[in-house]
Amino acid sequence: MGQNGSDLRQTLGAAARLWASPDHHHVGPDWWVACSGERSVTYNVACCQSSDNQVLLDCCLQPILDVGKPAIIMLAGPGLATAQKLADVGWVGVGALPLMTLTEVATPDGDNPARALTQEDLPAARGLLADTYGLDEASASAAVPDRAVADPDMGVWGLFDGDRLVSSFTSATENGMVVVWSMATRAECQGRGYGRQLLQAVLSSQLDLGATGSLLQSSAAGEKLYRGLGYTVVEYWQLWSRPRWVMGRA
Secondary structure, eight states, X not given: OOOOHHHHHHHHHHHGGGTSOGGGEEEOSSEEEEEOOSSOGXXXXXEEOOSOHHHIIIIIIHHHHHHTSOOEEEEOGGGGGGHHHHHHXXXXXXXXXXXXXXXXXXXXXXXXXXXXXXXXXXXXXXXXXXXXXXXXXXXXXXXXXTHHHHXXXXXXXXXXXXXXXXXXEEEEEETTEEEEEEEEEOGGGTTSSHHHHHHXXXXXXXXXXXXXXXXXXXXXXXXXXHHHHTOEEEEEEEEEEOXXXXXXXX
């Protein structure tokens, strides 16, 4: 795979171009900002991996405030040293999530009803994501954008039970890594292996085509699934936000 922790952090930030507004997507040497400009806190994010408080304030905090939408600032690596500065300006820690990588995956056995989604499938994928995470329509459309099916380095992937879409995710390939975003499985279908089948099929295919690995930031609920597929934890990132933005957030 050949990427260290710093490289992987920047790869994740660069791959956020899939869902970030071009006007609000910037990747610096030790920070990045990716904002959809929509209401969901999940899709307005900055990451600081510098121990310099001024980098945090100028390159992460101020751009987030300028967008004016609910957001998360993530602190990674040396950036963990800036946590007190966020506390000083009224932000609160809201958890920690793992950055995870995978370099090989088992080839699926038999037929698998997983495929790349088309433009016509996108409303179903957006609806699935919105229902799973309680997103508004605009945020779901930003998370599963039209460009994801037009750009050869991106994709929207789905697994079907008959004609019904039961699991989906988006991806952007960056520096040889397939970066996984917006994984969702219908609530009533969870625990049946659909997400595992979908990821296994897509990642196996992408690795066969020359990808060097996969990268994602897992939710707490998804970590068991990803570990079962062979992902390993590189490091944990702290998540910070304003209290009023995350009150009642699952």
